[in-house]
Amino acid sequence: MQRILIFRNQGIGDLMLISPAMRAIRALHPEAHISVFVGDWSKASVEGNPNIDEIISYPDPWIQDRKPFRVFQLARIVRKKKFNRVYIFHSHSILHMIVKSAWIPERYGFSFQGTGRFLTNTTEWEPNSSRxxxxxxxxxxxxxGYDGEDLSLDFFLSSExxxxAASILAEHNIKSGNYLVISPGGGINPRQNVFEKRWGAEKFGQLFDLLNEEYGIPILLTGAPAEKGICREAANIAKTPVIDLCGETDFKASAALVKNSRALICNDSAIMHTAVVFQVPSMAVFGPSNPLSLLPQNGLNRWVSAGLDCSPCYCNSIFSGCEHELACMKELSAEKVFGAVKELLNE
Structure with a gap:
């Protein structure tokens, strides 16, 4: 039996974005044993995926630490599995060295500015393009040899x-499909925290009031425990009462809430991709990053930005800093975002 490895760590959203490729790899190797190597941070993204037979997860600092001893430590772990082929969804040559040192004979992956020298088969990585x-x-x-074009994303929820999610709705006497999910946080990743991707608590609080005045339906705030501060601040700024679930639900329960919502409003963050998965209307606020590369152009999952010439500046998962005092977020008003959301909801 062929033993295939899929190698991709970093954020939860990154793993959702490779889910079409996971389906393709299963189509190429229907009888193979397919393992996925991920960091602990993003393990939830692949749990329950029927295209995967095994999840191999390790602490993200191990994978991010690119010192030689760590590279060969990870290579020894992977080598024991005796894989025939790896599909590695990174362009960094140090990570390529891990799979080469693991003695995997066939190594498929990205090359970016000549980084693919440790791979046997390469294609070009196109960071920050409009694709x-x-x-x-x-x-x-x-x-x-795969020739499919299906770009729909996968993310699998359990009955639990x-x-x-159903228990939360019942507790607050909320009907399915008659509430908004808003996630003011984001920007937290194993490799680098980019809080500049957050629109800010004050403007989210203003948005809550505008939405309540227009629609009068419940607003549920979601986020990780590390995002409780911004959720609480936004809720305190608003005159509108909101249901703050930030830090009280795990990511999958939050995704289940998105699945049954009227719409999701968020920053560029992992939760944004769940609306794409479940075909739920969404509006994402963008500043430093590129919406054309991160969202499908389907009319349902939309984005709003200030449209400044200096944006996007967050490229290839690296943010080198802002020279314009975060104008891309500061110049984006609550009224403009509300107008975009209103257009989405009224269609």
């Missing part, structure tokens, strides 16, 4: 996840 990144990820299985 949807899920399509760029699909180029890797295309190297092996669905029940957790």
């Amino acid at each position: 949807y990144i899920a399509d760029n990820y699909l180029d890797i299985p295309r190297l092996a 996840d669905e029940s957790a």
Whole structure:
């Protein structure tokens, strides 16, 4: 039996964006044993995925620490699995060295500015282009002969996840489909925290009031425990009462709430991709990052930005800092975002 490895760590959203490629790899290798190597941070993204037989997860600092001893430590772990082929969804040569040192004979992945020298088969990585990144990820299985074009994302919920969301709605006497999910946080990742991707508590609080005045339906705030501060601040700024669930639900329960909502409003963050998965209307606030590469152009999952010439500046998962005092977020008013959301909801 062929033993195939899919290698991708970093954020939860990154793993959702390679899910079309995971389906493609399963189509290429229907009888193979397929493992996915991920960091602990993003393990939830692949749990329950029927295209995967095994999840291999390790602490993210191990993978991010690119010192030689760590590279060879991880290589020894992978080598024991005796994989025949790896599909690695990174362009960094140090991570390529891990799979080469693991003695995997066939190594498919990205090259970026000459970084693919440790791989046997490469395709070009196109960071920060106007091309949807899920399509760029699909180029890797295309190297092996896949010819499909399906870019729909996968994220699998268990019955426990669905029940957790249903219990929250019942507790607050909220009907399915008659509430908004808003996530003011984001920007937290194993590799680098980029809080500049957050629109800010004050403007989210203003948005709550505008939405309440127009629609009068419940607003549920979601986020990780590390995002409780911004959620609480936004809730305190607003005159509108909101249901603050930040830090009280795990990511999958929050995704189940998105699945049954009228719409999701968020920054560029992992939760944004769940609306794409479940085909729920969404509005994402963008500043430093590129919406054209991170969202499909489907009319349902939309974005709003200040439209400044200096944006996007967050490229290839690296943010080098802002020289314009975060004008891309500061110049984006609550009224403009509300107008975009109103247009989405009224269609």
